[in-house]
Amino acid sequence: MSTLPLLLPLAMLAALVVDRLFGEPPVWAHPVVGMGRYLNLFGARLALMPPGPAFAGGALVWLLGALLSAALALTLEILLMQALQPWASAAGLLACALALGLLLKPLLAWAMLVGEVRAVEAALQRSLPEGRAQLARLVSRDTAALDATQVREAAIETLAENLNDSVIAPLFWFAIAGLPGAAVYRFANTADAMWGYRDHREWSGKFAARATICCPGCRRA
DSSP: OOSGGGHHHHHHHHHHHHHHHHOSOOGGGOHHHHHHHHHHHHHHHHHTSOHHHHHHHHHHHHHHHHHHHHHHHHHHHHHHHHHTOOTTOHHHHHHHHHHHHHHHGGGOOHHHHHHHHHHHHHHHHHOHHHHHHHHHTTOSSOOTTOOHHHHHHHHHHHHHHHHIIIIIHHHHHHHHHHHHHHHHHHHHHHHHHHHOSSSTTTTTTHHHHHHGGGSTTOSOO
């Protein structure tokens, strides 16, 4: 019986274990940081353009970024599978699952998310103003008028909302389309988070926001 169907579940388990034990990779090696830097190269200039060119430019930058993310992920996945054959070996399967899990890990962030929420509680234990300030790092709304219970509720709500973006959706797309699927999802989510607002970025980010409709699990539709 082929061991190949076991590869993706084992890789997902490996990614979660690595995330739990080691947290985030260094900034220089983090693919999501790279995606953000790519988007920042064009974001400010696109936002200054008239609506038509801004929309076209934003769509082109998004499509190119998604293509690059998928191509790089697919290349790494193919090279990995070629390097760690034969599949009939249990040791080869485990080695490949671990290596694939290491590549998947930066595309999900459960430990970091939990750590940020715990930091809110730790700050709240010191003082209410510290708790509010720590929460303000996680949410976009004003936290100055929140009491201690509301600070805790907002932190838990943030944890629940971002659980999908940070854990469930990357694993879902990995299960559907392997490492390229998780990479394109993460790029779409990052682009939406950076550009998908109804402000000066509305037209340059409209394609990024609309693209999330075709990407279940992204932050906004």
